[in-house]
Every structure is written in structure tokens, then in C-alpha cells.
Amino acid sequence: MRLLVAAVLALLPLAHGAAQQPTALEAPLGDARKEAAALALMRELRCLQCQNESIAESNAPQAEMMRRMVRERIAAGEDPKTVRDWFIERYGDWVTFMPPPGPETALLWATPVVLLGLGGLAALRLFRR
Amino acid sequence: MMTPNRALLVLPLLLFAVVAVFLVGNLGRPQQAVLKSAMVGKPVPQFALPGLDGGPGLSSRDLAGGAPALVNVFASWCLPCQVEAPHLATLARQGATLHGIAVRDGPADTRDFLAKHGNPFARVGIDRGGQMMLALGSTGVPETFVVDGRGIIRYQHLGDIKAVDVANLLRELERAR
Numbered sequence: 001m002r003l004l005v006a007a008v009l010a011l012l013p014l015a016h017g018a019a020q021q022p023t024a025l026e027a028p029l030g031d032a033r034k035e036a037a038a039l040a041l042m043r044e045l046r047c048l049q050c051q052n053e054s055i056a057e058s059n060a061p062q063a064e065m066m067r068r069m070v071r072e073r074i075a076a077g078e079d080p081k082t083v084r085d086w087f088i089e090r091y092g093d094w095v096t097f098m099p100p101p102g103p104e105t106a107l108l109w110a111t112p113v114v115l116l117g118l119g120g121l122a123a124l125r126l127f128r129r
Numbered sequence: 130m131m132t133p134n135r136a137l138l139v140l141p142l143l144l145f146a147v148v149a150v151f152l153v154g155n156l157g158r159p160q161q162a163v164l165k166s167a168m169v170g171k172p173v174p175q176f177a178l179p180g181l182d183g184g185p186g187l188s189s190r191d192l193a194g195g196a197p198a199l200v201n202v203f204a205s206w207c208l209p210c211q212v213e214a215p216h217l218a219t220l221a222r223q224g225a226t227l228h229g230i231a232v233r234d235g236p237a238d239t240r241d242f243l244a245k246h247g248n249p250f251a252r253v254g255i256d257r258g259g260q261m262m263l264a265l266g267s268t269g270v271p272e273t274f275v276v277d278g279r280g281i282i283r284y285q286h287l288g289d290i291k292a293v294d295v296a297n298l299l300r301e302l303e304r305a306r
Contacts, residue, residue: 048164048268061233062268065259072260090266092167 025069029075042067045087048096056099060095131247138224166266166274166285173200173280174264178254179245181236187228187254193280197305198226198297200274202262203251204234207270209289212216214246221249223295229253232262232270271299277305 024056029035042056055067065085073083084096095099101109168174173189180186192198201217203210221227229250231239234256243253256262265274268287274300275284284301286294 026151061259065233065263068258069260071264087263088167090166090168090263091164091268 026064029071031075034074035071037080038067038071041070041074041083043082044084044097045070046097048091048095145286164268165287166268166282167251167274168266168282169285171282173276176254176261176264176306178230178256178261181231181239181253181255185252187230187252189280191228191252192276193278195278196226197275197277197283199302200228200265200276202230202265202270202272202274203242204232204270205238206234210242211246212242213271213289213291214249216251216292216295218247219292219295220290220298223256223299225299226251228238230256230261230265232256233259275301275303275305 014024039056043054045055045057045059045066047053047060047063049062050058053060053063055063055070057113070083073086074080087095088100092103093105099108101106136188171251173192175188175189178186179186187200192200197218217227227249229252233256234242239253239255243250254261264268265272265282267274267285271289272273273290274282275286277283283305286298290298
């Protein structure tokens with residue numbers, strides 16, 4: 001039985017081919033300010049493989065690729081917004097945890113404001129009585 | 130008869146019911162979203178990848194050469210890539226031009242893979258860091274893009290190509306002509 005479990009465990013990485021790739025060393029940027037900006041952006045970008053994790057916390061190979069891309073671009077002097085837009089251009093708004101305001105996300109952004117307004121009106125009417 | 134005010138009292142309950150139905154209805158839905166590249170309809174980003182063993186690499190210029198082509202993102206460590214290899218060969222036999230992008234792969238491994246499973250590619254570009262894969266808006270291997278003669282991405286096939294997908298890809302290639 002134990003042997004079977006061991007065999008299954010040994011085969012697991014094969015099922016997920018990407019996981020066994022050796023990862024290149026991930027070095028933080030030398031410039032502390034740029035590294036901080038890169039890290040902040042990584043926390044806002046969604047890992048495409050594990051989807052509900054940001055690339056900052058995911059150890060999926062694709063997240064590592066994305067972190068590398070973020071560091072490269074920030075190091076080259078691009079500002080975080082440009083880098084984020086680069087990813088959005090390729091993967092859609094979905095890739096960021098901060099969907100940019102626009103016609104498609106209007107409902108998302110407006111709902112809290114509208115609800116707060118309605119609540120305020122209701123409260124006002126109640127207190128008037 | 131309920132007074133209008135009484136009727137209003139049921140409103141929160143109704144709202145709750147609507148939200149509850151929405152949430153329960155979504156419980157069983159899989160979390161993984163299928164991610165199409167937002168690059169479909171846009172030109173391939175500028176790139177130039179080195180080739181295998183000093184062979185011809187792959188660049189955005191090669192993809193704007195007048196004829197549509199299939200660009201296949203693959204890797205030697207990817208099992209579905211082995212599964213789709215015979216179907217890529219079929220596509221090549223039927224006259225499709227195929228180019229490969231080897232993602233996060235050592236050149237020796239890529240060479241072995243192509244020797245073992247056949248090399249249907251006119252050109253192979255080596256993308257060691259996987260950066261080109263990101264530039265294409267690709268979310269995994271294997272993936273196949275139809276690029277028209279002007280270098281514009283026209284179609285994306287997610288996952289491995291199965292026997293039933295061959296005809297569809299040939300049709301997409303024809304449409305991109």
C-alpha cells in the first residue's frame with residue numbers, strides 16, 4: 001500500500017508537466033524602490049494557472065514567468081501602470097484584481113455608491129418621520 | 130389587503146432570495162475560467178527568437194510573409210504536446226505551414242522531442258524564459274495560433290489539437306488567407 005502511494009506521488013509531477021521545470025533564480029531588483037513597485041504590481045496581477053492567487057503568492061511556472069516579466073519591465077524604467085496595461089492588453093481585465101473603470105465594469109464600481117445612496121435616502125426618510 | 134408599507138417589508142426577504150439563488154446556482158460552477166487571448170485580431174508583437182542549433186529562428190517578420198501559418202506553442206516536458214504531435218504532422222501533410230515556439234525548454238530537450246515525435250515545423254523559435262508566450266497572451270502549452278499573411282492573430286486554439294480539430298484549423302487557415 002505504502003509502495004502504491006509512493007508510486008502515485010512519484011508520478012504526480014508528470015501529470016503537471018510544467019511543475020517539474022527547473023526555475024531560474026529569481027533575484028529581487030537591486031533598486032529597492034523599483035523592487036517595491038514591482039512587488040506591489042505582482043500582488044495585483046492574477047496568476048493565470050491557479051487563477052485565484054496573485055502572481056506574488058503563486059509558485060506556478062506561469063506566475064514565475066510573469067514575475068520575471070514584471071521585474072524586467074520595471075527595471076527598464078516602465079511605470080507599473082504601463083506594465084499592468086501590457087498584461088491587460090493580452091489577457092483582458094481579468095488578469096488584474098483591480099479591474100479598471102470602464103463601460104464593462106461600470107456596474108461593479110457604481111453598485112456600492114448607488115446602494116450607499118439608497119441607504120442614505122432610506123435613513124433620511126426614517127429619521128424625518 | 131396589505132398596505133403598501135407592509136408589501137415593502139417583504140422586499141428584503143425577496144432580495145435575500147435572489148442573492149441566495151444566485152450564490153447557490155454558482156456553487157457547482159468550476160472555478161477555472163477558460164482564458165482566450167485578448168490578442169486575437171491584433172498583430173503579433175514584435176519579436177525575434179533564436180533557432181535550434183543555429184537553425185532558422187522565428188521572428189515577427191517571418192509571420193508577415195504573405196501566407197497564413199499556424200504558430201504552435203510547445204515544450205518537450207508537456208505531455209499533451211506529445212499527444213498532439215501526430216495531428217500537427219497531419220496538418221503539415223495537408224499543406225499547412227507550421228512554426229513552433231519552444232517554451233521554457235532546454236535546446237537539447239527540444240531537439241530530442243522533435244527527433245522522437247517528428248518535426249512538422251518550418252521554423253522553431255526558442256523561448257527559454259517563456260516571455261514570448263506571455264507576449265502572445267497564451268496561458269499554457271500547448272496552444273496554437275492562426276496568424277494571417279500580414280502577421281495578425283486570427284484564431285487561437287487552446288490545449289492540444291485532437292483529430293477532430295484538424296479540419297477546423299485548416300478551415301481557419303483558409304479563412305485567414
